[in-house]
Each structure stands twice: as C-alpha cells, then as structure tokens.
Amino acid sequence: MIAVVGGGIAGLAAAYRLQQQGYEPTVFEASSSVGGLAATYETAGDRIEAFYHHLSATEETIVELAEELGVGDRLEWRWGHDSYYVDGVVHPLNTAWEIAAYPHLSAYDKFRLGMLTLGVDVRGGVPNFDTYDDLEAFEHVPIKEFLLEHTSRGVYEYFFEPLLRAKFGSRKEDVSAAWLLGRIQFRGERDLTKGEKLGYFEGSFGVLLDALVEAVGRENVVTDAPVQDITIGKSVESLRVEQDGTVSEHEVDDVVVTTMPHLLERWTGYECAIDFQGSVCAVVGMDAPVTDTYWLNIADEAPFGALIEHTNFVPPARYGGEHLLYCASYVQSTDDPLWNMSDDEVRDHWLSGIEEMFPDFSREQVEWMKVARNPRTAPIYERGYLEMVVPYDLSVVADGLYYAGMASRAQYPERSLNGGVVAGYEAADQLATARNQSVGPARKSG
Ligand SMILES: Cc1cc2nc3c(=O)[nH]c(=O)nc-3n(C[C@H](O)[C@H](O)[C@H](O)COP(=O)(O)OP(=O)(O)OC[C@H]3O[C@@H](n4cnc5c(N)ncnc54)[C@H](O)[C@@H]3O)c2cc1C
Incomplete structure (x- = not known):
C-alpha cells in the first residue's frame, strides 16, 4: 500500500499524481473533511475559505491541474485592490497615480x-x-x-x-x-492602471479540492483517520491509524507525509529546524461593506495584522448578498494573548478594533462571525531557510518515506496552494521513479 498522510492540497495532489502513474494510494486525513488550511465554510451562497486565499498570476501548476480536472473554467482572474491604512487614512496603492499621491x-x-x-x-x-x-x-x-x-x-x-x-x-x-x-x-x-491580477475559483477553492477527491476516488480518501505513528526499519513498515476510537495497523510499502514537520519528527526522528507561526483568522459576514478595498495593510497599531474584504474581490451576490471580511493575525507562539482568547473575546476585540478604525462601521451590521485558528500555518522564512527545507525523498531515514508538507522546497519563498501541488507532485514522482528503479512496474498496484 502507498499511504498519503494528510488530505490537504499537497496530500491530494500527491495521491492524484500517483494515480495518474498507475498506483492506488490511500489518503488518511485526521479531520472530518479534506482541504487542511484551505478548508471552507458554508455561507448563504458559495463556500468561503476559513483562511483567505487567492492565486498569483505566476502560479501555473495549479492552473494546469484545474484544467486537467475539468474545473479550469471555474477559475476567474480579477483585479485585487490593495490599500495601506496609515494615521487613520486608507490610501489606495494600485495605480501609478495612487502611488504618486501616497504622502x-x-x-x-x-x-x-x-x-x-x-x-x-x-x-x-x-x-x-x-x-x-x-x-x-x-x-x-x-x-x-x-x-x-x-x-x-x-x-x-x-x-x-x-x-x-x-x-x-x-x-x-x-x-x-x-x-x-x-x-x-x-x-x-x-498593472499600473488596475492593480494586481489574482485568481479565485467560482465557488471557492473547495471546487478544486472536490475535483481532486473525485479524481482520486472518494473510497481512497479516508477522513476522521488521524495517523498516530509510522513504524520504520530500513524501510517504512506500517502506519498506526485511529478510526472510530480504535487504532489499527496498516502495512505500507511507501508513505508520503504531508503534515507539518513536527509530526514527521515525532514519527520518524527526522528533525526540521524551521519555526512556524500560527494564525487566528475570522470571517465576518455583514449586511454592508466596511471598506472599498480588497487587501488592507495596516501601518497603525491595530489588534489584527490585516483586513481582507473578500467581497471587494468576488461580488457579494455570490454569497447571498452578504459582505465578507477577513480579520487576521499571525501569532508567534501559543502564549500570545490573542491565541488564548475565546472566540467571543476575539470577536469583541476585533470588532472594537474595526470600530476604532472606521467610525462608520457598526457591529449592528455584523450577521455572523466565525473564528478559525491553527498553531502552524506559515514558516518563518529566516536566514539560512533553504538549508532547513525537508527533502521530498527521505530514504536517508527509511526507504519508501517521502515528504511533501509545508517545509518542502516548493513552499518557498511563499507557502501556497500551488506550492502544495508542486510538492505533492515532486514527492509522487520521486516515489514512482524509486519504485520503477527497484522492482519495476510489477509493484504498481500500490
Ligand atoms: C491565513 C492563511 C492565508 C493563506 N493564503 C493563501 C493564499 O492566498 N494563496 C495560497 O495559495 N495559499 C495561501 N495559504 C497557504 C495554503 O493554505 C497552504 O500553503 C496549503 O493549504 C498547504 O497545504 P498542505 O496540504 O501542505 O497542508 P495542510 O493544508 O496543512 O494539510 C495538511 C493536512 O494534514 C492533516 N493532518 C495533520 N495531522 C494529521 C495526522 N496525524 N493524520 C492524518 N492527517 C493529518 C491536516 O488535518 C491537514 O488536512 C494561506 C494559508 C493561511 C493559513
């Protein structure tokens, strides 16, 4: 069996790529749904990611994947407008003249x-x-x-x-x-007359994730199945997976790990020195907009790092007419006071922050607010980072062990969904090459 640990974009892309090459991998995902950091919420219309997402125009592999999966026509390219909030004023910074006017x-x-x-x-x-x-x-x-x-x-x-x-x-x-x-x-x-061109799926990135699950086969993606351990000798031997309260042992020939590297270390001893920061991110559903910009960077002191008004990028009509605003902050450690606030406290803290910044905003216009948090969401790209990335092929630890998670080379200089696809493909290709070299296509059944 080829096991893929994690059903985020990297795990699903690895499984898809292996399947394209004739293997039958099984994906084990700890939570009840796939998508990992790109998982979505329901709204009154289309789904929306719990953490804000878009594509940059330089990202090609994910676009090719969408085409291959038949959902390329759902990918839309729109102009994303950026502004900078300084001394209480929103300065748009998209066009040449806006930049020229920035004081x-x-x-x-x-x-x-x-x-x-x-x-x-x-x-x-x-x-x-x-x-x-x-x-x-x-x-x-x-x-x-x-x-x-x-x-x-x-x-x-x-x-x-x-x-x-x-x-x-x-x-x-x-x-x-x-x-x-x-x-x-x-x-x-x-474009110095329009802003930055950004990609987004009509219906959310969930459209791509669904298409991937469909291609891999729903029966091959096991959710609510946290991997507890990987047994390794000279080669990978088995996975211990918890399902319905019991732990079972699955014999494996190869394993692609796509989780954060601390789990790789716990299971296999491979140490990765990259530090990760966490995120607290809320989606606020409102009956009126707060700003007229998509991405608002904030120079002043504020209780969040950025405000991203999604419905100034994708029209509110897609969400039953609601306006959706992300409020987000990175946290460097789980001791951060923000990390330790309850969802209600985060709500109060952040809505007060928006009220202070925008006197016209009233919390009366808020219809709902959902808070997502994850302790490891982005690497600190510190000096010497490239020396710390985890290789795709981990045969130095055990034959048959591969890695495609966020500590991969493809997730530099910025972690992204495209980087997850590239990492998944790289690990899958290296696995397939190793199999072909060692035993030939007879082992292809996965
Ligand atoms: C705030 C924020 C904003 C972002 N903005 C963008 C953006 O605009 N554009 C963009 O392209 N990217 C963006 N990203 C990055 C993007 O979400 C990630 O790069 C990508 O989703 C990583 O995919 P992954 O599969 O490597 O990891 P993950 O999505 O973390 O997937 C790993 C999976 O492994 C599962 N798992 C963990 N432990 C176990 C276990 N023991 N057993 C089984 N499964 C397990 C997890 O549940 C998860 O589903 C953003 C991320 C965040 C947090």
Missing part, C-alpha cells in the same frame, strides 16, 4: 522602492540589472540591513517595516533578504 514616501523613496520591485539595483547611481538574480546570495543577509542599503530609510520605515511586523511579528528581523526578493518575483502580474 508617506518622498519621491526619492518611491523611486528606490520602484527600482527594487523592478529588480534594478541603483546603488552608487549606476543601474545594475543582475544584482538580484542569484537569490541564494541573499540567503544570509538580514532583511532590514538589506532594505536600508538597497532602498532608503523611508522605504523601510514607512513601507516595509509595518508589513514585516504584520507578517512575522517579533520575528521580523530574522527574515532573509532572499525571502523578500523571491517574494517580489513571486507576486504576479501588476
């Missing part, structure tokens, strides 16, 4: 920021077009030091620092310049 950066700061985003190094007054080509050269360069040297103090203090604080909290200065440069390249198509 918190000087013309010189804007020039230095613009050159960095175009990948041009203008230090010393002579433009250099290939300084940033070799990202690995920046792996050990601290992000703050890099930004102060390659842009200006104004760009760091009034543009990047609040964004880094929202994204990495107290770990913001641990991040590498390579991450930032990779992230700039990763951000897809930006």
